[in-house]
Amino acid sequence: MTAPITYRLDDSSANGFAPVLDQLRERFDLEEGEEQSLRRVFLDSFDWRLARAGYVLEASESGTGHRLEWKNRDTDTTRLTIEVPQLPRFASDLGHGPLRERLARLLDVRALVCEAYVESRIRHMALRNRHEKIVARIEYGHYLADDGTGKSQQDLGRWLFLKPVRGYAGPLERAREAIESVAKVAVAGEDLLSAAVRALGHRSMDYSSKPDIRLEPAMPAWQALQHIFNALLENIRANESGMCADRDPEFLHDFRVAVRRTRSAISDVRGVIPKGITAPFREEFRWLQEITGPARDLDVYLMGFAGYQADLSPQAADDLLPFRDFLVRTRQEAHLNLTRGIRSDRYVKLVREWPGFVATLDTGEPGKHHAEPIGTLATDLIDRAHRTVVRDGRAIGEASPATDLHELRKRCKRLRYLLEFFSSLHPPELVQELVRALKGLQDNLGNFQDYEVQSQSLDRFSRRMMEQNAAPPETYLAMGQLIEQLEEKQKAARSEFHDRFAAFDSAQTRKVFARMVGSKRRRKAGAES
Amino acid sequence: MKTLAIYNIKGGVGKTATAVNLAWLAARNARVLLWDLDPQGAATFYYRVKPKVKGGLDALIGKDSEILERVRGSDYENLDLVPADFSYRNMDLSLDHRDKPVKQLRRALKLIRDEYDYVFLDCPPSISLVSENIFHAADALVVPLIPTTLSVRTLQQLLKFCRKHDLDDLPIHPFFSMVDRRKNMHNDIIERMHNGSRSFLATSIPYASEVEQMGIKRAPLVSYMDNSPASIAYQRLWGEIQSRIYPGT
Numbered sequence: 001m002t003a004p005i006t007y008r009l010d011d012s013s014a015n016g017f018a019p020v021l022d023q024l025r026e027r028f029d030l031e032e033g034e035e036q037s038l039r040r041v042f043l044d045s046f047d048w049r050l051a052r053a054g055y056v057l058e059a060s061e062s063g064t065g066h067r068l069e070w071k072n073r074d075t076d077t078t079r080l081t082i083e084v085p086q087l088p089r090f091a092s093d094l095g096h097g098p099l100r101e102r103l104a105r106l107l108d109v110r111a112l113v114c115e116a117y118v119e120s121r122i123r124h125m126a127l128r129n130r131h132e133k134i135v136a137r138i139e140y141g142h143y144l145a146d147d148g149t150g151k152s153q154q155d156l157g158r159w160l161f162l163k164p165v166r167g168y169a170g171p172l173e174r175a176r177e178a179i180e181s182v183a184k185v186a187v188a189g190e191d192l193l194s195a196a197v198r199a200l201g202h203r204s205m206d207y208s209s210k211p212d213i214r215l216e217p218a219m220p221a222w223q224a225l226q227h228i229f230n231a232l233l234e235n236i237r238a239n240e241s242g243m244c245a246d247r248d249p250e251f252l253h254d255f256r257v258a259v260r261r262t263r264s265a266i267s268d269v270r271g272v273i274p275k276g277i278t279a280p281f282r283e284e285f286r287w288l289q290e291i292t293g294p295a296r297d298l299d300v301y302l303m304g305f306a307g308y309q310a311d312l313s314p315q316a317a318d319d320l321l322p323f324r325d326f327l328v329r330t331r332q333e334a335h336l337n338l339t340r341g342i343r344s345d346r347y348v349k350l351v352r353e354w355p356g357f358v359a360t361l362d363t364g365e366p367g368k369h370h371a372e373p374i375g376t377l378a379t380d381l382i383d384r385a386h387r388t389v390v391r392d393g394r395a396i397g398e399a400s401p402a403t404d405l406h407e408l409r410k411r412c413k414r415l416r417y418l419l420e421f422f423s424s425l426h427p428p429e430l431v432q433e434l435v436r437a438l439k440g441l442q443d444n445l446g447n448f449q450d451y452e453v454q455s456q457s458l459d460r461f462s463r464r465m466m467e468q469n470a471a472p473p474e475t476y477l478a479m480g481q482l483i484e485q486l487e488e489k490q491k492a493a494r495s496e497f498h499d500r501f502a503a504f505d506s507a508q509t510r511k512v513f514a515r516m517v518g519s520k521r522r523r524k525a526g527a528e529s
Numbered sequence: 530m531k532t533l534a535i536y537n538i539k540g541g542v543g544k545t546a547t548a549v550n551l552a553w554l555a556a557r558n559a560r561v562l563l564w565d566l567d568p569q570g571a572a573t574f575y576y577r578v579k580p581k582v583k584g585g586l587d588a589l590i591g592k593d594s595e596i597l598e599r600v601r602g603s604d605y606e607n608l609d610l611v612p613a614d615f616s617y618r619n620m621d622l623s624l625d626h627r628d629k630p631v632k633q634l635r636r637a638l639k640l641i642r643d644e645y646d647y648v649f650l651d652c653p654p655s656i657s658l659v660s661e662n663i664f665h666a667a668d669a670l671v672v673p674l675i676p677t678t679l680s681v682r683t684l685q686q687l688l689k690f691c692r693k694h695d696l697d698d699l700p701i702h703p704f705f706s707m708v709d710r711r712k713n714m715h716n717d718i719i720e721r722m723h724n725g726s727r728s729f730l731a732t733s734i735p736y737a738s739e740v741e742q743m744g745i746k747r748a749p750l751v752s753y754m755d756n757s758p759a760s761i762a763y764q765r766l767w768g769e770i771q772s773r774i775y776p777g778t
Binding site for chain 2: 077078079080081082097098126131132133134137164165166167168
């Protein structure tokens with residue numbers, strides 16, 4: 001199905017769409033609908049999961065509530081329509097059916113947010129051929145965008161959409177010629193959603209949890225660090241309000257990831273800024289990580305709760321329910337603490353002073369790699385981080401303590417961040433292959449650590465619940481079963497480690513790393529020339 | 530995608546009226562294709578589409594099927610049509626000459642499964658290779674029956690045919706159409722069949738002159754007269770069919 005053709009009418013056109021309609025009338029029977037007011041809202045997750053997958057979720061007010069339309073973004077064709085009493089926040093707010101399934105698959109735990117509101121005075125018109133068959137449709141009118149707060153409206157101007165009817169390419173072409181013969185009409189070049197979002201000061205798909213950091217190999221290291229820090233700070237700030245408003249768990253998660261990456265960039269992109277200068281900021285970002293940690297941990301337990309229940313017998317799964325109530329209560333407290341932290345002077349000072357500091361990286365006290373081209377420094381750092389992972393991983397034997405695996409996990413994470421920070425400097429297929437190889441190992445080490453932390457936390461939680469007299473004895477028994485299972489899973493993760501590490505430490509992965517970093521001598525020669 | 534065949538061995542039982550109205554109702558919130566398989570082309574006529582398929586039946590079935598290029602949009606959004614074509618009258622012969630002759634329709638529909646949520650097949654009367662194709666392509670048969678002894682017998686013939694051809698798993702949803710409540714025989718047969726078989730849909734479509742007038746309006750009754758008794762019955766029937774297709778919704 002071909003997409004509708006979108007036109008904009010020049011603001012200076014005094015007669016509005018009249019000349020276009022005159023042209024169309026010469027070729028078709030026009031069946032004109034009544035003028036109507038329509039207010040619609042475009043819904044998506046904060047990170048544009050629906051748009052990235054090629055869909056648009058549009059809601060308009062209907063008699064009893066809202067009409068939700070699930071559309072293909074490129075063809076603007078409606079795939080599903082349902083009526084709902086109120087706008088859904090999560091996929092699970094909808095009744096069982098195809099729309100809920102599709103949304104759940106794309107959104108996962110993310111909430112829907114209103115990306116833009118569009119208010120319009122429009123008319124629909126059908127173009128009929130001589131057999132009275134509709135062969136194309138148009139919608140035209142005046143459109144305004146707002147953000148739903150009622151503060152201000154942005155004028156999007158006058159638009160016309162020529163919508164094809166399947167199997168009638170000839171008449172569509174004639175309609176197109178008729179419309180385009182009018183001087184004041186031009187093809188729009190963007191869709192209504194993009195125009196609305198842009199008018200509201202954003203860009204469609206402007207947020208991603210993985211910031212797009214574009215670096216050039218010849219860029220001095222301080223400047224590259226500036227780009228990295230700025231992109232990460234942008235993500236920290238972008239997630240702040242959603243996290244405090246507790247819209248969905250991903251705001252907090254993405255906030256923490258951006259903080260962790262910032263800390264990693266401060267400590268692991270070494271030699272660019274002297275350590276002593278960054279120390280106070282390092283401490284502040286560590287504090288941020290600390291105040292947001294408990295709420296995130298509890299989110300993880302809550303999101304995994306159904307999984308815990310599935311691991312138990314149906315009776316024990318029911319017995320576990322008071323534990324969920326405890327988690328919900330404890331999470332509320334943790335979230336309150338987090339919000340206090342984010343609203344504190346300490347946080348305000350950090351987000352004010354940090355960008356100021358980053359802006360003066362060029363003039364501040366230089367480290368020994370301050371002006372080094374980032375191309376060579378990045379490969380050196382990646383090379384070194386990779387060697388460390390290989391060295392430490394090979395040293396882990398059957399008898400090594402758990403702490404060795406935890407240390408290795410941290411080293412892997414550093415290597416991963418370096419690969420991501422500097423991904424624009426290397427061929428994307430190399431970066432992808434290395435990240436994939438590393439991810440297999442990271443997943444294993446992550447599970448090993450998570451199972452340990454979870455079994456310890458469950459033990460701690462059950463003690464606190466006992467103190468609060470929060471549950472009957474059966475709940476503690478069910479929690480005990482879970483702890484045993486987590487310990488078993490941790491053992492299984494440990495026994496898998498050697499295979500996973502061997503897969504990472506394979507000749508193939510080493511070859512890809514070698515292709516990425518080259519030899520040290522060659523790098524040096526390249527930098528000097 | 531769910532494929533529903535509106536089928537009866539016998540003609541003149543309200544198949545096309547059912548297909549045309551149910552397709553329109555389904556298209557209110559799903560993407561729908563109506564395939565007019567009856568060479569008489571009544572459904573095509575109601576939807577104001579020219580009863581012609583470029584390349585005829587050969588363009589629609591077989592491994593080089595161009596079904597999507599042959600689809601025509603109706604006057605309603607989300608509702609498309611594969612028009613009837615004169616070549617359908619030789620469909621049996623044409624199918625018989627192909628590999629796996631009973632799976633041809635199914636194969637063609639596979640090509641469009643991502644494009645539509647429901648496909649309605651408006652089937653020609655008879656029991657033949659065409660019907661066998663329809664049974665293999667459909668997820669369920671919706672069978673309109675006039676409450677007469679003869680018409681009810683055709684249901685038994687259909688069930689027997691399905692048993693014989695290993696089609697026992699194909700859900701069959703019979704319902705009464707063109708019901709005249711003034712006739713005792715209609716009332717008696719409906720009562721007997723509803724009591725005797727759980728597979729019958731509870732909704733019956735009343736005989737109504739409005740249904741016949743669809744030919745003048747050239748539009749499905751439910752689209753322009755949603756309060757008439759027949760329209761209300763079609764809406765109920767569609768609700769009932771949906772809850773059989775998706776239990777729990």
